[in-house]
Amino acid sequence: MKMDTTNQKKVIIIPCSGIGKAFGSISRDATFEVTENLRKDNTQTLCLALLVSGDEDSKRLVRDNKCITVDGCPLQCAEKNVKLAGGNLTGSLRVVDTYKENRHLKPRSITFLDPDGQQMALKLAEKIAEKVDGLLEDQ
Amino acid sequence: MNEYLRTTYDKFELRVRQGFYYTKDDLWVSVENGKARVGVSDYLQKTSGDVAFIEVAKPGSAVEKGKDLGTIESAKTTVPLPSPLSGTLEEANSKLTGNPELVNSDPYGEGWLVTLTPSNLEDDRISLLSADDYFKLMLEKLQSEHGKLESK
Numbered sequence: 001m002k003m004d005t006t007n008q009k010k011v012i013i014i015p016c017s018g019i020g021k022a023f024g025s026i027s028r029d030a031t032f033e034v035t036e037n038l039r040k041d042n043t044q045t046l047c048l049a050l051l052v053s054g055d056e057d058s059k060r061l062v063r064d065n066k067c068i069t070v071d072g073c074p075l076q077c078a079e080k081n082v083k084l085a086g087g088n089l090t091g092s093l094r095v096v097d098t099y100k101e102n103r104h105l106k107p108r109s110i111t112f113l114d115p116d117g118q119q120m121a122l123k124l125a126e127k128i129a130e131k132v133d134g135l136l137e138d139q
Numbered sequence: 140m141n142e143y144l145r146t147t148y149d150k151f152e153l154r155v156r157q158g159f160y161y162t163k164d165d166l167w168v169s170v171e172n173g174k175a176r177v178g179v180s181d182y183l184q185k186t187s188g189d190v191a192f193i194e195v196a197k198p199g200s201a202v203e204k205g206k207d208l209g210t211i212e213s214a215k216t217t218v219p220l221p222s223p224l225s226g227t228l229e230e231a232n233s234k235l236t237g238n239p240e241l242v243n244s245d246p247y248g249e250g251w252l253v254t255l256t257p258s259n260l261e262d263d264r265i266s267l268l269s270a271d272d273y274f275k276l277m278l279e280k281l282q283s284e285h286g287k288l289e290s291k
Contacts, residue, residue: 021188021189022214023189023214073189074189074240074243074244096189096191096240099191099214100191100192103191103192103212105214106214106215107214108214108215
């Protein structure tokens with residue numbers, strides 16, 4: 001059944017800005033997969049750096065909409081900063097947990113995701129999409 | 140005395156806890172009342188990446204110095220952990236079961252791996268390194284493996 005999205009607020013998905021590790025790239029790839037493909041009508045993403053810098057539009061966006069953070073590593077910068085901005089955090093995911101569920105995948109490359117990294121990003125995107133669906137059903 | 144010897148590499152600060160013994164394989168040992176606690180050094184956890192899986196020998200099992208104590212695994216690498224001492228494994232850190240990232244966030248504290256009752260502590264201790272000597276070894280590893288170093 002197709003969901004009626006009229007007048008629905010969007011779920012904001014905020015990936016981490018991690019560099020130097022494949023997991024940061026995976027968090028962003030997975031986010032784009034959801035916002036541009038899997039659930040493009042119901043989601044949008046936001047630049048974490050803009051939020052951290054105090055941009056008012058970004059702060060309003062995370063306060064007025066349900067947010068899901070996607071962090072590459074256990075430091076969870078995206079989650080912490082959405083909370084600090086007073087955002088409506090309704091879910092947080094970590095790439096490392098997707099790795100725990102898919103131990104055979106060993107993403108290495110950082111600048112361009114290798115096949116294992118791409119596969120992990122898709123698996124994570126599916127988890128994000130499931131969370132989005134749960135939030136939309138609650139609305 | 141400072142609690143840690145420190146150096147910086149790239150954006151990272153690397154610490155070596157004073158008062159602990161170390162192996163050349165980057166494990167630390169803390170001995171108290173005849174019991175030894177074992178963990179991985181800050182250098183090892185930082186070069187390994189985010190630890191997702193930890194496997195260690197079962198409590199009650201005999202372990203031999205230099206032989207397999209377990210492994211830590213990240214997406215980047217799987218690191219075998221040769222036991223720093225011979226003895227009996229008493230306890231594996233149960234907190235690591237759900238939170239292996241404690242090895243990364245607090246390698247010298249809550250991220251400890253196991254406790255052992257050493258069977259030959261005096262002899263085994265001879266081959267362990269002091270914090271000062273391990274710090275020098277770590278600097279050499281950084282120099283040879285990563286090529287750039289800023290000591291403090």
